[in-house]
Amino acid sequence: MSDPVLSIDDLHVEFRTEDGVVKAVDGVSYELGKGEIIAVLGESGSGKTVHARAVLRILDTPPAHITGGRAMLGDVNLFDLDEADMREVRGARIAMLFQDPHTALDPVYTVGDQIVELLRLRRGISTKEARDQALELLERVGIPSPEGRLNAYPHQLSGGIAQRVMVAMAVALDPDVLLADEPTSSLDVTVQAQVLELLGSLVSETEMSMVLITHNLAVAVGLADRIAVMYAGQLVELGPAKEVYANPKHPYTAALLRSIPDIERRDERLPAIKGAPPNLLHPPSGCPFHPRCPYATEICLTAMPPLDEVGPEHVTACYHWDEVQR
Amino acid sequence: MSDPQPLIRVDNVTKHFPLNDKVFGSSGVIHAVDGVSVDLYPGEVLGVVGESGCGKSTLANLIMKLEEPTSGTIEYRGRNIATFKDDELKTYRREVQMVFQDTFGSLDPRMTITDVLTEPFTIHREVLPKDAWPDKVRALLKLVGLDPDHANRYPHQFSGGQRQRINIARALALDPKVLVCDEPVSALDVSVQAQVVNLLKDLQDEFGLSYIFVAHDLSVVRQIADRVAVMYLGQVQEIGDEADVLLHPSHPYTQALVSALPTADDQGNTTGKRIVLSGDLPSPANPPSGCRFRTRCWMAQQKCADEEPELIERGTGRPTKCHFVTPTVGTPAAV
Numbered sequence: 323m324s325d326p327v328l329s330i331d332d333l334h335v336e337f338r339t340e341d342g343v344v345k346a347v348d349g350v351s352y353e354l355g356k357g358e359i360i361a362v363l364g365e366s367g368s369g370k371t372v373h374a375r376a377v378l379r380i381l382d383t384p385p386a387h388i389t390g391g392r393a394m395l396g397d398v399n400l401f402d403l404d405e406a407d408m409r410e411v412r413g414a415r416i417a418m419l420f421q422d423p424h425t426a427l428d429p430v431y432t433v434g435d436q437i438v439e440l441l442r443l444r445r446g447i448s449t450k451e452a453r454d455q456a457l458e459l460l461e462r463v464g465i466p467s468p469e470g471r472l473n474a475y476p477h478q479l480s481g482g483i484a485q486r487v488m489v490a491m492a493v494a495l496d497p498d499v500l501l502a503d504e505p506t507s508s509l510d511v512t513v514q515a516q517v518l519e520l521l522g523s524l525v526s527e528t529e530m531s532m533v534l535i536t537h538n539l540a541v542a543v544g545l546a547d548r549i550a551v552m553y554a555g556q557l558v559e560l561g562p563a564k565e566v567y568a569n570p571k572h573p574y575t576a577a578l579l580r581s582i583p584d585i586e587r588r589d590e591r592l593p594a595i596k597g598a599p600p601n602l603l604h605p606p607s608g609c610p611f612h613p614r615c616p617y618a619t620e621i622c623l624t625a626m627p628p629l630d631e632v633g634p635e636h637v638t639a640c641y642h643w644d645e646v647q648r
Numbered sequence: 649m650s651d652p653q654p655l656i657r658v659d660n661v662t663k664h665f666p667l668n669d670k671v672f673g674s675s676g677v678i679h680a681v682d683g684v685s686v687d688l689y690p691g692e693v694l695g696v697v698g699e700s701g702c703g704k705s706t707l708a709n710l711i712m713k714l715e716e717p718t719s720g721t722i723e724y725r726g727r728n729i730a731t732f733k734d735d736e737l738k739t740y741r742r743e744v745q746m747v748f749q750d751t752f753g754s755l756d757p758r759m760t761i762t763d764v765l766t767e768p769f770t771i772h773r774e775v776l777p778k779d780a781w782p783d784k785v786r787a788l789l790k791l792v793g794l795d796p797d798h799a800n801r802y803p804h805q806f807s808g809g810q811r812q813r814i815n816i817a818r819a820l821a822l823d824p825k826v827l828v829c830d831e832p833v834s835a836l837d838v839s840v841q842a843q844v845v846n847l848l849k850d851l852q853d854e855f856g857l858s859y860i861f862v863a864h865d866l867s868v869v870r871q872i873a874d875r876v877a878v879m880y881l882g883q884v885q886e887i888g889d890e891a892d893v894l895l896h897p898s899h900p901y902t903q904a905l906v907s908a909l910p911t912a913d914d915q916g917n918t919t920g921k922r923i924v925l926s927g928d929l930p931s932p933a934n935p936p937s938g939c940r941f942r943t944r945c946w947m948a949q950q951k952c953a954d955e956e957p958e959l960i961e962r963g964t965g966r967p968t969k970c971h972f973v974t975p976t977v978g979t980p981a982a983v
Contacts, residue, residue, distance in 0.1 A: 365838070365840075366837055466927070480928040480929065483928060510864065511699065512699065512904055512924075512925045514908065514910075515908040515922055537838060538838075538910060540910035543912045543916045543918070563916060564916035564917070567915075567916030568914060577839065578838060578839060581838055581842040582838055583841075583845070583868050583870065584867060584870075585866050585867040585870045585895075585909060592842035592846055594839065594840075594843040594845075594846055595839035595842070598809055598840060599807070599837065599840075648914070
């Protein structure tokens with residue numbers, strides 16, 4: 323890979339709660355290439371959202387603390403920047419797209435006002451110029467009759483249009499990296515398809531890179547170059563998207579793939595993963611997946627397996643990866 | 649279905665919500681449900697699918713008698729539920745139970761699981777003497793795959809999947825005949841979703857329950873429903889056997905819904921031709937004339953604006969609300 327745009331190196335995030343310390347992100351590393359889309363897959367509590375918020379340093383502290391690792395944007399470690407410099411990074415170098423557009427937009431300002439404010443503050447341009455650019459942005463993200471939408475309040479927009487507005491704001495400053503956190507999960511399925519298509523085309527038109535946080539494997543494989551799978555705060559598998567999908571090497575990835583209901587097939591019983599995701603206040607010993615894993619043996623209870631190379635650019639953290647069947 | 653007598657019959661039901669917003673000055677009515685007729689037979693799972701705003705949850709609430717219809721009737725065992733009072737109403741409330749989407753919001757955080765599961769017996773006192781409650785709680789927890797020793801814990805001590813099992817246990821406490829499940833698994837993680845779907849299937853087999861299974865995820869509905877009704881803007885667009893509707897949809901909206909599902913083959917290649925619908929759902933306060941789907945339909949013609957299609961059989965073996973259904977429709981031309 324050419325020089326990565328963003329490299330995350332041994333990231334650790336802890337939540338210090340009244341009940342104890344939760345290792346929400348526990349040693350995650352990966353590099354994001356220019357123009358690349360990495361899908362970060364995981365269930366609630368896997369640390370997928372926390373890792374992205376840590377990179378942008380928008381976690382609430384307390385309870386969250388970044389306790390180790392680096393997030394390198396080019397030569398700069400984001401964790402070394404002061405708050406003023408960090409503010410310059412947000413939006414302009416790394417932008418974030420959130421799950422629910424209606425809570426991300428300010429309800430008392432029009433769409434136009436919000437985009438104009440962003441452009442005036444960050445680009446230092448006049449209101450008139452900013453309005454013209456806002457119009458262009460809305461056109462670029464495929465919003466029909468954009469002039470009318472500039473004067474609309476967020477509550478007047480459907481979920482799909484509101485999310486397009488959020489996309490427009492996220493790309494307004496031409497960021498190098500877009501962190502998209504479940505950008506389509508709150509949308510209806512027909513609208514989901516539209517927004518995913520938009521994100522894909524924005525990445526291929528520009529040199530922007532994207533981290534797509536999702537719980538949907540089919541969405542991940544349809545859009546991403548690589549898939550990273552997180553479980554209990556750790557990266558358990560990372561590889562080329564189609565390879566991870568077709569030949570998963572971690573038992574969790576394989577089980578996840580099997581448990582997804584398929585419209586083409588009616589199963590007498592869905593192959594569910596037994597048990598529940600671990601309570602990170604009291605994580606299991608060794609590999610956190612071992613209580614739910616059909617391949618687990620003695621060694622899995624004692625130590626977390628290292629990330630092993632299992633194929634070209636494909637790594638997984640499992641002692642039994644060569645036994646795993648899709 | 650062999651039994652010709654439906655358990656629940658929804659007959660031409662309409663629910664309009666008046667819109668009287670003084671702040672923004674809008675008025676009119678929301679056509680949440682408009683002329684819906686569906687039957688639920690004993691032992692059957694009826695899937696009701698559609699996007700947000702299609703009226704599927706309002707329909708569930710109408711069946712639960714949480715809302716009263718603007719017009720039309722809902723019958724339970726041949727009797728109009730609007731006329732139910734006293735004992736008859738109590739029986740209806742006992743026999744028709746609901747499972748909600750939000751596993752947190754549907755459980756009182758200050759009640760232990762024992763409190764949650766015995767509350768039905770405090771209302772329906774005739775069902776079970778008080779000294780039998782502890783055993784019943786243990787039996788219910790075991791039934792839904794939870795540890796009976798956890799009966800004195802609070803909802804926040806359980807995961808989302810476990811809380812949904814508690815909700816299901818509560819719904820089963822009074823030996824109901826019908827469960828109305830409103831998006832019962834959509835708030836759950838994929839790995840847990842499958843467990844809860846399996847549980848619902850097991851319970852249905854064991855007790856011969858009937859379900860109204862409201863959901864937006866067609867792949868989940870495929871796993872559990874016997875028949876599927878597809879709703880759009882308050883109306884049923886197509887209804888039939890699950891495999892027919894979901895594998896060979898005859899209504900263009902169903903085709904779009906099915907094709908919009910992100911799917912990939914075993915090799916991770918995106919499969920199927922995706923129909924990307926243009927635009928958004930029109931406002932249910934001001935639905936389009938004629939066919940309500942026509943503003944987003946690639947097959948729409950003048951007739952669709954002038955004349956509302958009826959929900960009738962059109963050569964595909966099941967009722968479909970579209971003028972242009974032909975048995976060969978299935979692979980739409982380029983969109």
